[in-house]
Amino acid sequence: MNAINELAPTGIGSEWSPQWMLSPEQLALQAELIAVCQSTMRPNAIDSDKNYVYPRKNFEALAAMGLLGLTVPKELGGRGESHLCAAMVVETIARYGCPSTAMCYTMHLGACAAALLRHHGNERLKAILSRVDADVLIGTLSFSDPETGSHFWYPMSSRAERTENGWKVFKKASWTTSGGFADWYIIQTTSPDFGGNYSDLSCFLVTKDQIQADPANWDGLGMRGNQSGPISVDGVDIAPDALVGPVGDGAKSNDEVVDPFFLVCSSACWNGISLAAMDITKNHTTRKVHNDVGMRVADYPTIQDYVGECLIDTNASRSYVYLAAKALDDQTGGCDWSGHADLAYLPRTGLLNWLWQVKFFSSKNVSNVVDKMLHACGGTGYKPALGIERLLRDGKAGWVMGPTNEVLRQFVGKSALLGFEVLDYWNQSVNQRVLNNELKKMSKSEKAAFASKLLEDAQA
Numbered sequence: 001m002n003a004i005n006e007l008a009p010t011g012i013g014s015e016w017s018p019q020w021m022l023s024p025e026q027l028a029l030q031a032e033l034i035a036v037c038q039s040t041m042r043p044n045a046i047d048s049d050k051n052y053v054y055p056r057k058n059f060e061a062l063a064a065m066g067l068l069g070l071t072v073p074k075e076l077g078g079r080g081e082s083h084l085c086a087a088m089v090v091e092t093i094a095r096y097g098c099p100s101t102a103m104c105y106t107m108h109l110g111a112c113a114a115a116l117l118r119h120h121g122n123e124r125l126k127a128i129l130s131r132v133d134a135d136v137l138i139g140t141l142s143f144s145d146p147e148t149g150s151h152f153w154y155p156m157s158s159r160a161e162r163t164e165n166g167w168k169v170f171k172k173a174s175w176t177t178s179g180g181f182a183d184w185y186i187i188q189t190t191s192p193d194f195g196g197n198y199s200d201l202s203c204f205l206v207t208k209d210q211i212q213a214d215p216a217n218w219d220g221l222g223m224r225g226n227q228s229g230p231i232s233v234d235g236v237d238i239a240p241d242a243l244v245g246p247v248g249d250g251a252k253s254n255d256e257v258v259d260p261f262f263l264v265c266s267s268a269c270w271n272g273i274s275l276a277a278m279d280i281t282k283n284h285t286t287r288k289v290h291n292d293v294g295m296r297v298a299d300y301p302t303i304q305d306y307v308g309e310c311l312i313d314t315n316a317s318r319s320y321v322y323l324a325a326k327a328l329d330d331q332t333g334g335c336d337w338s339g340h341a342d343l344a345y346l347p348r349t350g351l352l353n354w355l356w357q358v359k360f361f362s363s364k365n366v367s368n369v370v371d372k373m374l375h376a377c378g379g380t381g382y383k384p385a386l387g388i389e390r391l392l393r394d395g396k397a398g399w400v401m402g403p404t405n406e407v408l409r410q411f412v413g414k415s416a417l418l419g420f421e422v423l424d425y426w427n428q429s430v431n432q433r434v435l436n437n438e439l440k441k442m443s444k445s446e447k448a449a450f451a452s453k454l455l456e457d458a459q460a
Contacts, residue, residue, distance in 0.1 A: 167192065252343075260355055306373070353411075364398075
């Protein structure tokens with residue numbers, strides 16, 4: 001089945017896509033999705049960008065295909081699909097449909113993954129997961145914090161308390177995709193009885209009526225449909241089974257499912273945007289003729305060089321994403337959630353360092369590709385009607401979306417040089433080398449004053 005060539009004949013052909021990675025069922029799903037993207041999602045993408053419209057209509061189209069439950073087990077009414085299929089679906093939506101929808105869908109898959117990790121024996125979670133398609137129940141993740149920026153694993157403005165009837169939750173988030181529009185949210189706070197160790201985190205399920213948001217204030221350079229703004233949960237009382245997993249499970253949830261699904265699927269989104277920009281460029285440059293020299297724009301070697309380099313780099317990025325997704329599938333029996341009935345079963349966590357690299361590479365690549373394709377299309381590329389301009393703005397979000405590329409490349413470089421233990425996510429380890437060096441700079445009186453202060457702190 002050559003869905004890419006049949007439904008997008010003016011774009012880059014399927015001979016440049018790793019179709020051999022997909023099963024016959026996944027190829028059929030891809031073809032069906034491309035058709036829905038072109039008939040429904042792409043027109044809505046223009047409206048979302050122009051008028052800041054949340055793409056709920058696109059989610060309704062995805063639900064009609066059974067894609068909100070893509071990774072939900074079949075026994076709960078889902079498709080029971082793999083990480084690889086999830087990457088393909090997100091890439092396809094971003095390429096042929098709407099990048100904002102692809103990003104909102106990425107966060108939905110992340111919320112489903114956080115729920116699926118600990119749904120065993122939790123009827124509240126099972127009820128939501130079994131209804132995501134039938135009732136178009138859009139989920140999202142809310143892990144950010146206004147005090148810590150892209151270091152989202154520090155929820156310093158959030159907390160939870162034990163009550164007689166369950167939990168009282170306080171949450172402030174600076175960025176929440178689908179904020180105010182999603183129907184259910186997986187949020188992360190410090191745990192009840194928190195003692196200062198920021199690795200002691202917990203996850204909770206809250207619903208749309210329990211959060212406060214002001215989506216009308218969303219004003220972004222790109223990704224204008226994803227409504228990524230602040231939300232708050234102001235001391236809401238929730239039921240005992242709205243705790244997702246045991247108390248203190250937040251760090252495991254983050255490393256095992258939240259980061260893996262976000263990093264793989266958001267990377268697929270950036271790759272989809274890169275491909276969409278090249279599709280537009282091929283369409284434009286093979287049709288635009290310079291009559292003075294009798295050449296199409298695509299006939300110029302410079303334009304061929306632009307497209308060739310960008311296609312090679314993008315396919316390297318796609319291969320990286322698919323390889324990582326396949327590795328996740330291999331570790332989990334094709335994204336089988338049954339093993340997680342054992343709380344200690346954390347097979348994805350060991351691949352996290354590879355997923356950091358995937359996100360860095362894809363979000364770095366998309367910025368280069370959309371820029372080059374804008375140049376290739378010349379002055380026409382600056383006209384919104386062509387579509388390159390919107391993709392350029394959408395693609396720029398990749399670099400700064402947390403964990404930012406600055407954070408990720410330091411993670412990789414630091415751990416490669418010094419070992420994973422020095423990453424010190426929650427700022428618990430003392431850097432003795434730095435401390436000793438700073439102490440050398442102090443005078444005797446400064447050291448005495450510092451020692452006195454330390455003793456006072458220790459006694460307090």
